[in-house]
Amino acid sequence: MSYKSFIEEEFKKNNWVPVADSFKDMEGDNVLIFTHDDPDGLTAGVILKKLVEEIGGKVTVKLPPTYELDEGLLDSELAKDDYDAVIVSDKGTMGYYDDYVGKVDKFIVIDHHPPIGEVKECLLINPNVGAYYGCSTSYMAHMLMTYLGYESKYDDYMALVGLKGDWAVKPAMDDISDYVKDFYQERITGTFDNLIKKIESRPTMFEFMQREVTTLVNQISELYFALGGGGFQYFYNDRDSDLADLDHALFSFEVMEDQRENFNYSRWNTLDDFIDDTTDPKKVIKIFDYFKSDWEKTMKLFSGKTDLIETFGNTDIYKFEGENILLMPMAGSIYNNDLSEKSGDNEVLFIMINAEPAGGVHFSLRATSPNIHAGKICSNLSALLVEKFGHKDQITGGGHPFAAECKTRNSGVSYEDALEVFNNLLEDMKTVAGTEDIAKAKELGLDYITE
Ligand SMILES: [Mn+2]
Secondary structure (H helix, E strand, O other): OOHHHHHHHHHHHOOOHHHHHHHHOOOOOEEEEEEOOOHHHHHHHHHHHHHHHHHOOEEEEEOOOOOOOOHHHHHHHHOOOOOOEEEEEOOOOEHHHHHHHHHOOEEEEEOOOOOEOOOOOOEEEOOOOOOOOOOOHHHHHHHHHHHOOOOOHHHHHHHHHHHHHOOOEEHHHOEEOHHHHHHHHHHHOOOOHHHHOOEOOOOOOOOOOOOOOEOHHHHHHHHHHHHHOOOOOOOOOOOOHHHOOOOHHHHHHHHHHHHHHOOOHHHOOOHHHHHHOOOOHHHHHHHHHHHHHHHHHHHHHHHHHEEEEEEEOOEEEEEEEEEOOOOHHHHHHHHHHHHHHHHOOOEEEEEEEEEOOOOOEEEEEEEOOOOOOHHHHHHHHHHHHHHHHOOOOOOEEEEOOOEEEEEOHHHOOOHHHHHHHHHHHHHHHHHHHHHOOHHHHHHHOOOOOOO
């Protein structure tokens, strides 16, 4: 199928035509875009901003550090100007966004995350309501602009970078999600071959299933991640006086925007060529060097201080404890690969525990199989912590079988207390693993125990 026919079908099938129509009359509109501050959110923001401007609207972009759009933030931004439309991009599809609908003439959500709650009132484009397709918000924005008749090589490139940032395309492994195949074949292959060609170079954060080869688009997406703080606000303001006042997310966004004018992609053979083409190569290099050295530091700490603490079924449980660990969940996903090699035929669950500089404790879990449900462990852990110490507003935990987080934030729970609760939970899991009580096992996330 052609990319355009695919889009036509998707817009009809999913009832996205009214959303597209709401863009058609944005000429003269004052539009406020909130987008996620990770590479997918940033690239989606670049595409959507250009689209609205092409239509004739005026755009303000906000890159708040919280993933979900907070009502207080929305209200305070709306109070600053007379807006006709709000676009919320790559910031989740939350049921409560319906409560925001009356605040402005058009309230539009463009996203690809599985919804939390049900969205009925918002103008919504999200293919992952009741299904799961590997894609990204940059790609949904690209589908929208293409549906509306706009084409630009720069936006093809932006969509690709966002897809890479959200792991929906793995050109180094020839693994392209079905949902983006027509786009990839028509717009990427044959045009951006230099970006998707396999190269031997330092493995990026995306090389978690193999470390032999990477691609330039992997490198570029990782660089944008580093510049913008990756959606985790890994900022370098305190490292260097040159960076003291830098707004990282905005800097990453501007680096993307500035390249639209003079898009020299065919000259990019290495990441250095790409960096040379940015507006402020010196600053880009400085930030990227900090990122790379933090990454190496964390990997070294992992390899020196990670212990095998338990084996449940065929899953080895590894634990790492540290203090002020930088880039922890992402580096942990990559280190999981090393643990997996160590464990041979066994699966791996890697538990990272970080004493954060502000006082909170961050538990981050990464698994190679769904045998032990990381999300259940984190939600159980947070429930136990809340039961004992209160602060339901500060202590949160949850996730999916392969990746989950629990954070105590400003609850004031000490590291020792949090660890004790975690150790008790682990003891309970050990007991249940021994008795094979199926109901209890399910509760505790020992999903490999079945009848
Ligand atoms: Mn995304």
